[in-house]
Amino acid sequence: MEQLLAEARKMEFVKEIRDVKPEIDGFVLDSFSFPLVVEGKRVIILRGQGIKGVINGLRKRLGSAAEAIQYFLGFEAGLESGKTIGESAKDLE
Numbered sequence: 001m002e003q004l005l006a007e008a009r010k011m012e013f014v015k016e017i018r019d020v021k022p023e024i025d026g027f028v029l030d031s032f033s034f035p036l037v038v039e040g041k042r043v044i045i046l047r048g049q050g051i052k053g054v055i056n057g058l059r060k061r062l063g064s065a066a067e068a069i070q071y072f073l074g075f076e077a078g079l080e081s082g083k084t085i086g087e088s089a090k091d092l093e
Contacts, residue, residue, distance in 0.1 A: 039088060 001019065008017055022028045036043050058066035 039084070041084060 005017055008014055018032050
């Protein structure tokens with residue numbers, strides 16, 4: 001492992017490597033990357049199963065109203081993503 005870490009650290013695109021040892025056998029928790037950010041913005045990671053459960057759960061409980069809610073959630077998320085991408089593009093100029 002040490003040799004692998006040493007080789008990886010030599011690569012010009014590698015900014016930082018931390019060796020994480022599991023505190024519980026078979027379970028590794030990333031305690032270094034909190035809060036998780038991408039381009040300076042806080043992000044979350046959801047498993048596909050989790051988001052599928054939210055979508056299907058809303059549909060089961062709210063029926064067709066869930067589809068309207070999901071549409072507007074996606075619409076607003078898209079607008080916010082567009083703003084962020086636009087800001088990033090300005091920084092490239």
